[in-house]
Amino acid sequence: MIEYIKGELTELTPALATVEAAGVGYALSISLNTYSAIQGKKDVKLYVYEAIREDAYLLYGFYNKKEREMFQLLISVSGVGANTARMMLSSMSVSELCNAISTGNERVMKGIKGIGKMTAQRVIVDLRDKIVALGIADEIPAGGTVTAPVNNAVKDEAVSALTMLGFSPAPSQKVVLQILQEQPSLPVEQVVKLALKQIK
Numbered sequence: 001m002i003e004y005i006k007g008e009l010t011e012l013t014p015a016l017a018t019v020e021a022a023g024v025g026y027a028l029s030i031s032l033n034t035y036s037a038i039q040g041k042k043d044v045k046l047y048v049y050e051a052i053r054e055d056a057y058l059l060y061g062f063y064n065k066k067e068r069e070m071f072q073l074l075i076s077v078s079g080v081g082a083n084t085a086r087m088m089l090s091s092m093s094v095s096e097l098c099n100a101i102s103t104g105n106e107r108v109m110k111g112i113k114g115i116g117k118m119t120a121q122r123v124i125v126d127l128r129d130k131i132v133a134l135g136i137a138d139e140i141p142a143g144g145t146v147t148a149p150v151n152n153a154v155k156d157e158a159v160s161a162l163t164m165l166g167f168s169p170a171p172s173q174k175v176v177l178q179i180l181q182e183q184p185s186l187p188v189e190q191v192v193k194l195a196l197k198q199i200k
Contacts, residue, residue, distance in 0.1 A: 005021050007026075012039065017034070033090065078126075098131050101123060154191060155177065
């Protein structure tokens with residue numbers, strides 16, 4: 001399985017990026033969000049989702065893991081294919097999409113090309129709990145309160161470490177966010193140590 005491809009960005013269109021790594025040019029289908037993030041860069045690192053079908057072997061590239069996780073969740077919904085998921089991620093950022101799903105905003109979802117009422121409802125019902133469990137929805141302020149910004153790199157690393165230690169992602173995410181909101185400058189190892197004392 002390919003986790004990511006890192007190399008020189010040789011060609012770029014709003015729907016496709018060609019990355020050369022070790023003499024091989026990989027064509028990756030991308031969303032507009034990823035296009036905006038890598039535009040103008042010479043070297044890139046794209047996280048990969050492989051779609052292997054009888055008639056094709058396709059690679060989808062994502063600027064970060066959150067976008068890839070969201071893509072994988074979307075295609076797990078009945079009636080949502082890879083191209084529809086990419087269209088959704090081109091129309092909205094991951095946090096906007098999470099917000100629409102968690103608040104059940106069917107109207108916003110239907111505004112995306114190719115998404116009808118039934119599909120919008122299915123996406124909301126199927127993914128509402130999952131986006132919270134995976135911690136993709138952490139950018140949505142709980143109960144409408146605006147929280148202090150946290151260091152996402154430290155937060156992701158700490159949650160990842162706790163998950164590897166056997167804790168569930170959702171409670172780990174909650175505790176880590178709480179710690180970083182109170183003490184934003186803490187390094188990863190300190191955050192993990194404090195979280196270990198607090199996780200139930």
